[in-house]
Amino acid sequence: MIKCNVTVNGVISRAASVRTGKEGKVYISFAVKVNVSSKDGGSCKAVEVSVLQEGDGNELAQYSSGTRVELKGSLTFRKRESNFYFNFHADSVDFSPANNQDGIAGSMEFKGTVGKQVDEKTDKKGRQYLIFSAFSTEKDGDVFEYTWVRFIRFAPEHEAFLVPKGKIHIHGTLELSIYQDKINLGCRVEEISEWVRQDA
Numbered sequence: 001m002i003k004c005n006v007t008v009n010g011v012i013s014r015a016a017s018v019r020t021g022k023e024g025k026v027y028i029s030f031a032v033k034v035n036v037s038s039k040d041g042g043s044c045k046a047v048e049v050s051v052l053q054e055g056d057g058n059e060l061a062q063y064s065s066g067t068r069v070e071l072k073g074s075l076t077f078r079k080r081e082s083n084f085y086f087n088f089h090a091d092s093v094d095f096s097p098a099n100n101q102d103g104i105a106g107s108m109e110f111k112g113t114v115g116k117q118v119d120e121k122t123d124k125k126g127r128q129y130l131i132f133s134a135f136s137t138e139k140d141g142d143v144f145e146y147t148w149v150r151f152i153r154f155a156p157e158h159e160a161f162l163v164p165k166g167k168i169h170i171h172g173t174l175e176l177s178i179y180q181d182k183i184n185l186g187c188r189v190e191e192i193s194e195w196v197r198q199d200a
Helices: 057-062
Strands: 002-020 026-037 044-054 068-080 083-094 103-122 128-140 143-153 167-179 182-194
Touching (some): 002 044, 026 103, 044 068, 068 128, 103 143
Parallel strands (some): 044 083, 143 182
Antiparallel strands (some): 002 026, 002 068, 002 103, 026 044, 103 128, 103 167, 128 143, 167 182
16 A cells, blocks of 8 residues: 655646446546656656545636646555556646746555565764565456555664565655656655555
8 A cells, every 4th residue: 555645746748538437426637747856866757646636626727738737635546467557636726826836745544564674784974774675555456456665764763574575564754756768756755664464
């Protein structure tokens, strides 16, 4: 499970239409294009965020293609083979944002499994930190999809459950970037605990 509470700043790339959900709720559906940069700022890639917002057709004219917007809400990811999809549920839309810089920023909650190694590092000032990757699993029909996140944790602690194949529950800061023209999901860890699955 990966869920992010974020602010998205970008340009509407698909004009809005009205959709009705399973429970009869009416939603405005549109897409926003956001340019995501590499960590060094040397390259960027446009990603399309699919947005749903509760509302009716009375305001559709505002949601025209090419309009810059700032959205606040919850972001989830879907991976299908090599394709990566951004799905966003908007709590609010600002049609005249003070900031005109593209971006997706906010917090991440993650539940998943640690990858092959947890590296203990020391920075130039002698402070210890951990780097590790972990994956979240999602079932699509009979196929399992794995979404990987790279974590960095600035703390000397290394809990016993933080080992390869360990189950973890993390809260932290989302770090979204591009690496070799692919989306790179990262997170700066603020809280970590062992994830005890409630499957029963």
